[in-house]
Amino acid sequence: MRLAGISAISLDLDDTLWAFEPAVVRAEQVLHDWLLQQAPKSAPILSSPQVLRDLRVQFEAMRPELAGNMRALRLGSIRLVLDMSNEDPGLAEAAYDAFYAARQQVDFFDDALPALEWLSQRFPLVAVSNGNANLKLTGGHQFFRASLNPQSFGSGKPGAAIFHAAADAAGCAPGRMLHVGDDPDLDVAGAIAAGAQAAWVVRSEEASAAQWSRSSPPPHLIVRDLRALCQALDA
Structure with a gap:
């Protein structure tokens, strides 16, 4: 699958921006x-x-x-x-x-904060997490337009509602939003089912497009880290 017309980006937090x-x-x-x-x-x-x-x-x-x-x-x-x-x-x-x-005392991956700065200069960003991290306490809140989780929103991933709410917060249609996360079910399958595009972040050495062997549609993009995401979006 290919990326098309990205107007906004939503990002998972745990194991995407830092190790949970x-x-x-x-x-x-x-x-x-x-x-x-x-x-x-x-x-x-x-x-x-x-x-x-x-x-x-x-x-x-x-x-x-x-x-x-x-x-x-x-x-x-x-x-x-x-x-x-x-x-x-x-x-x-x-x-x-x-x-x-x-x-809330998390250690951001080395690529995370530089990538957030680069992405936030080009796209509205929305955090979409099933965890209870608070970006105002972890740091990094300045890069995001909104932050959604089951406590604040009322439901979580992989339900479509939270992805649609993220798109609304970013000011775009779900189909123009790219969701970025590490979980193939909650992040990738959930986002695609909600009509959004999905980038799967797999930080292990074994990551490859050939490994996607699920019945659900594959992610639009597979990246090793957020630096690679920025490079793909800048191509």
Whole structure:
């Protein structure tokens, strides 16, 4: 598939602008340490930060209606820890605040900020993420016209509504918007189903057009990083 008539660009955040795993591991370590200090009876349960991740997964299985609501899922799993420890449930909000502040400490890929500067000088940019990163806290908000996620918008990817809202925020039709992201289902298939164009960012050495072996339409563009995206759009 070929790019055609791009008037605006929407971008995923986690694993597109920065690596998600290091950020969440760091945040879970902060949360783990906070709970051990402020809710010491949780120590027998919290043998490692991994327990927090396991409990979050467990809580999501218990409350599937909260899928996509990152704040509610994390907050609910913190309350689960406090309840299991016979600690004060009123500590949950402060514990979440400690986690959330640490989660915003991300390390941008080397190509990301220079690419955002170049892209923002040529296209209106809109962030479209299923995560709860806040660009005003991570940095980089100055490059974006708007930022959408399930908490702020009400639904997330791969649903068409959030892509259509991004196109509206950028002031163009969905077909004139290029969505850029790392997830082949949420970003590529979701954007194409919504009538947008899609660029798949695959930072591994194995990335190639021949690897796209899905029943859904292939991405319009496959790039190794955002520097390559800029080069393709400048060609």
